[in-house]
Amino acid sequence: MYSNKVMDHFTHPRNTGEITDADGVGTVGNPTCGDLMTMYIKVKDNRIADIKFKTFGCGAAIATSSMTTELAKGKTIDEAMKISRASVAESLGGLPKVKMHCSNLAADALHAAIEDYKGKLEKNKEAKK
Amino acid sequence: MYSNKVMDHFTHPRNTGEITDADGVGTVGNPTCGDLMTMYIKVKDNRIADIKFKTFGCGAAIATSSMTTELAKGKTIDEAMKISRASVAESLGGLPKVKMHCSNLAADALHAAIEDYKGKLEKNKEAKK
Amino acid sequence: MTTNNIRQIYVDHSAGKPVDSRVVAVMLPYFKVLYGNPSSFHRFGQEAKQALDNSREDISKLINAEKPETIIFTSGATESNNLAIKGMAIRNRQKGTKIVTSAIEHMSVVNSCKSLVRQGFQTTFSPVDSYGLLDLVKLEENIDEQTKLVSVVYANGEIGTIQPINEISEIVHKKGAYLHVDATAACGQIPVDVNKDGIDLMTISCNDMYGPKGVGALYLKDSLRIDPLLHGGGQERGLRSGTENVSSIIGFGKAAEITRLEMRSESKRLVKIRDSLIQGLIDPISYTFLNGHPKKRLPDNVSVRFNFIEGESILLSLALSGVFASSGSACAAKTLQPSHVLLAMGLKHEEAHGSLMITLGRQNTQKDADYIKELIPGIIDRLRNMSPLTPKELKK
């Protein structure tokens, strides 16, 4: 039911784990619904220098998490914000219809992590003032 | 579904046909229901000297007609009146349950023929008086 | 089967057909190797599911359905008829509670309609003429504003008469009702095109196309909604729950494919045999008549009646000579009533009792027909000689 690319990312997920001193952390989903994702980003010169994820979920959830980190790595913050559920699914060679919505949260988690980073940046600026 | 004896009487029915100068004739059944039988008897010295039948009906109807004529032939009138549906069926090695009632009218036809004969006898006696 | 030396000619194909060897061949792997449940997540399940979808496609092609998803698998024609009639009636009960059907429907249609009486529905059984053709004027009169469903048999297997479904469809739709067609006997023998024929729901039988018994389908037009009969796990888009009968459905697909490719030539072949048989019975034997329409007729169907004798005794005599057929006689049926289909054409009870149905199949040849033609006159003669019911001129 899954494309070869999905299976590749499921069996060899890229960038799993945590970043303990992350600049931004985003969590989306709910274990009750069967999907929970956390994205950790490290930002340098307005670019995503490092990114890691932790995911509780099905094959699609793990593969989209992995693909999202790969797409985001090295991108500027603005570019990374443009990564969408659709572009993640597309990069994976498509997802089964039933999985398109429920297990395709990784882009949301990335955006949440970036928002978290921006929020912190703002706070730091405030603090410096 | 039929016993060998039924099949034998169906394929080689005994005593089919009419007796044009019959002493008694009995008809039972209704073509609308799928069964109609006529029995013809010739009586000599109070015994059934000859008997023939005509039957419109299924295999059971034909076989029971045939068996009835065989049972009746040579019997006294009183003995012949004792031939029943049950004894005909028994002599045939049994009948399928569904056939026991609807297609087992031959004994009734025999009795009707005997009643007809008795009626005529009565009339003749009356006439002679 | 008791073996004996006489030739065996099976001509009761409307009751049951052998399964084509090519069909059995595609079924076997699904017993022993591909035994997954189509709902299962893993490859055993997914490959079963794929196979179901392929069958759906084969069947939709045969009837020119707009898409494979219009095919709902059931356990057979009886269930399809029940599902179509009850499912549509109950779904649309707010709009109308009258069902119109014909006087020559199979009991699964008749009794499905009757079962709805308790739920406040009425049924009108529209009449047919002496050929078994629906009276279209009466049909139109019978469809009122309360009527949302009309159910008509495409061709009744007992008498073989093919209805003008296209014209019926126009009438039904003009009146704002939906048309269900029971194509059990027709589909596989004559071209059936739900699109051209204007059919909204259609019952399809698998065994009638030389596939296995115990499986059938309901065609349900894409936009239509019905209530399910069997509730459960939500298979068949929720319209028919229960683990799919995978091997049989695979066989069904193959049977439909073979039918699509071979029906035209096979039907031509059968029509020849059929007509030679009909002529060979009616011409030489007096007081013998054809049941049903001489031309608008299923290729496999020879239905005749012999006056003054009874059908079961004909069947019995035929069977003794190795010919296996059926009859409209009460005695050959469980109901002890002569066929309501024959009576609806205006036959008297005793005429219906004397009916013989020969339904041809792929294995039958002209030789079989010739054998039967030779055999029957003697049988009829013998039985008529025993019958008290002959008219004056037949009496000896």
Place this chain on the structure above:
Amino acid sequence: MTTNNIRQIYVDHSAGKPVDSRVVAVMLPYFKVLYGNPSSFHRFGQEAKQALDNSREDISKLINAEKPETIIFTSGATESNNLAIKGMAIRNRQKGTKIVTSAIEHMSVVNSCKSLVRQGFQTTFSPVDSYGLLDLVKLEENIDEQTKLVSVVYANGEIGTIQPINEISEIVHKKGAYLHVDATAACGQIPVDVNKDGIDLMTISCNDMYGPKGVGALYLKDSLRIDPLLHGGGQERGLRSGTENVSSIIGFGKAAEITRLEMRSESKRLVKIRDSLIQGLIDPISYTFLNGHPKKRLPDNVSVRFNFIEGESILLSLALSGVFASSGSACAAKTLQPSHVLLAMGLKHEEAHGSLMITLGRQNTQKDADYIKELIPGIIDRLRNMSPLTPKELKK
């Protein structure tokens, strides 16, 4: 099936089973030679009818039914459940309109009950304990004078827990109701005796006994009457119309005979493998628990949950290593809801999502279990390492 070199271990037998070769062997003649319709008058029909009756006898023997006629053939367990519940409920509606069932029934029972709401019935879903055993006190409380039908699963295939049907029967009958038992998963694995168990109606599945899919039966106690679901030609004593699925019913009979003769030893064999597998998963892997009762359990059922991870990803990993199982996870199902059966035992949603069901079959060996035991810890470890959901002590 895509062939590849890795070993293939199918352990999803509660979803679908291969058909026993001995069963296929007895079915084949009914496709090609003995293809008559059991309602037909001639020998093709009569021999088919005889074969049906033999199957009826084989099945009645397996469950110790009072006579063969108590067996009604259907298209499967879903239809049997629908027929039992709707047929009894509607037949007895004057006497009461409440149905009591359990919280761990198959959807065919759940949705049959729910479908009756529109006709004025109510259903109470009686609770189970953390082992999935019915709470008998609550059950008794739930059965009131309005209750004429109680429907309970003999053993749920997902969790394996076997209900004390005998005790349930006593309660139900004391309260003046009838007991329907869904023995789909149980019959064939454990001794089922309608007489000793006090069962009034019972659903039997054929595929669950290594017979074909698409056929099942309902045991209906001799004196009982129900309304039919499928109306038509009056087959199965009028309780289930439609031409009988002859070949599959013949296979059903053979499957029942084999089961009767071999069940005892086969179940013993499976229990050993089952327990070694359960121990081999629960002991070495932390935060891993058994679903269902440890002793009152179907011989084939290994149902465990691994906290902090999700079932579909376990299935996917297993499948990559050639092991085909199932899960209570929403992601592996069509409903996108975790199994209501697991939730009814008090599991949290995330626990249900992490469930793995392994159901063993005749082809499985201790070697298979050993392979699975070796395989799973690594899979669990890998997935847990990826999960944000580990408790403090599991975190790295």
